[in-house]
Amino acid sequence: MKIHFLTVLFLTWLTGGLWAQPIRLHPDNPHYFSYKGKPTVLITSGEHYGSVLNLDFDFITYLNTLQKDGLNLTRTFTGAYREAPGDFGIEHNTMAPEAGRYSCPWPRSEQAGYALGGNKFDLSRWDEVYFKRLKEFVSAAEQRGIIVELALFCPFYEEKMWTISPMNAANNINTVGKVGRNDVYTLDKNGGLLAFQEALVRKIVTELNGFGNVLFEICNEPYFGGVQMNWQHHIADIIVETEKNLPNQHLITQNIANGSAKIEKPHPAVSVFNFHYATPPKAVPLNYGLNKVIGDNETGFRGMADSTYRKEGWEFLLAGGGLYNNLDYSFTSVTPNGTYKPGAKSPGGGSPALRQQLSYLKAFMADLDFIRMQPDPAIVSGLLPAGVRVHALSEAGKQYALYIYNGNHPKETQSMNVMLNLPAGRYKVTYVEPETGRKQHKKLRHPGGSATLTTPAFGVDLAILLKK
Known part of the structure; x- marks a missing residue:
């Protein structure tokens, strides 16, 4: 009997179940997180989501900078969505890799014709080089005490963004995706893409199951681009179903609105409800009764002043929120240490000074027994x-x-x-x-x-x- 127990314990350790202990809602106050047995709030000023998909981005230097600055969160896109240089006026945008430097879950085929040069993609296969980089990134973050919120999908804000997506029929060899950009994330009008989206979710969730520092976000800003709510709930179901027989179960996050909104009929598997540009933090009292984490997981389109984003973070956390992420445009592929000074056309700012200020917020929260507190x-x-x-x-x-x-x-x-x-x-x-x-x-x-x-x-x- 004792040998059997030790065998199970060893196998659990091998699969990551014992050591990983994924970040979860705190059992005594689910408005906050518990990570490695400690009450946790997540606070950062991080790069624009291209850590993995942009091969020119040195994510080790980036993660070292976040760790040095005392921050504990980064938000990253899978690469199923990308941008092109110049989009949104963002300089050296990490989401817009240069030609030949784009990495995504699907490999190139032998057929030429991708919109930005090179061969089309094959959605029926996996690019193992990409998944190696993804896991190296998550592992490096975990070693530095940094949580990774991985946004699985993102709508296409403009037609030009849809024309460069691997899911667009013009860019893949699988004869799927012959739809408009507003039909991509639907259950009934997706042009055959749903099966490939489901497969991608299963693959990523399985590959990252052994890590404890991962949150899975269903879709960035689904309120743009025709993303159906039933599609979002379906993706949440796929995550739950995939992890059902795996050692670890991870938290699922859902992006609700810009500003604030009252959440109606939430999916039971969603544990973190995120808002963007949530200032003043009306979203927190509106949804506090859900007894889940309320997050402000994107801001950064309100000019250059550090005080703008410092204020938003402090207000949101002191209103009862549990997560804050500012977009920091000082992180670029040429300055992964966060020292770039965005120009006048940049939608936002970011700086070492701002990250220092947010570290004071994190330290202030650490001085509280916030699990026992409420708004x-x-x-x-x-x-x-x-x-x-x-x-x-x-x-x-x-x-x-x-x-x-x-x-x-x-x-x-x-x-x-x-x-x-x-x-x-x-x-x-x-x-x-x-x-x-x-x-x-x-x-x-x-x-x-x-x-x-x-x-x-x-x-x-x-x-x-x-x-x-």
Whole structure:
């Protein structure tokens, strides 16, 4: 009996089941993650999703940079969707590899005719070189404590993007995909593509089953390009079915909307509901009752200022979100260390300074026992100046975390009186500057009721931590 148990244990270790222990929802508070036995929030400012599909991108340097910057998430596309140089005005776009440097799950055939040069693709076979690179990337991320959110599919925003897709009939030898770009991700109008999409999901999910640092996202921004909800649910079913008899089961994420929306009839296998450009973070209170992680897993189309994306991350996490990802255009194929300075035509920014600021957010969350906290919109008892927003988490009577955003963007720093509903007690109060990480410590003896905190002088934003 003992030998049998050890044999099972060894086989489990070989297949990754013991060591991988995939990231999951925290059992005591499913608005957050648990990874390697620790409560976890995911925060990053990462590259534009081409780590694997762009052969010129040095993902080791990139992952080393994220690790050095104290961030723990990257988002990556499989390569079933790609872009061309110049799309969206993004300079040195990692999603737009140069000629001959595009890697995707399907190999080239012997028939010429791909829209961007070279041979067409064969959707009935796998490019094992691609899967080797995919697993090397995920493994390197895992070694550095970085979670990979892998977006399986993406709609085609413009006709020119559909014309370069391997799934377009003009670019494959399988006589499938003779459809318009808005019919690709449907159950009934896909021109024979569904079987190949299902096969791709099964292949990727199987290949990555042994890794613990993977989230599977069904489709990036499905609200563009005619993506059917029943198709999304079907893909979720395929993931569940594929992993049913495998050692590990991974979390599935679904992208819901830009901004916010109320989620209706969620698929039971989806554990993370993601929004894009979710500021102010209305999506969190709208969907908090689902008891799942609410994420803001793309932003970065709002200009160059670091403060824009710092603010969005702090607000989203202090509203009760569990995941934040900014698009960082300082990561390119020529500067995988994140030092490129995007030009005036870039849709967004990104910089070492911004990543440092987001690391302060990650450290702030680590100082909280956030598993025991929940959003507390009633913590502020007095009126705030016009243009000022506060988001807060609390564990009543024990710990409170607030983020103050001054939307007036004052040119000079100024203090502010903030009135809070607090029970009686002695509190340690820590003020944190989100831009610099600088801290000031105070003590508060409070008889109960409304307490007035006079903050240090600050500019755009300030965080406050109170512990009894």
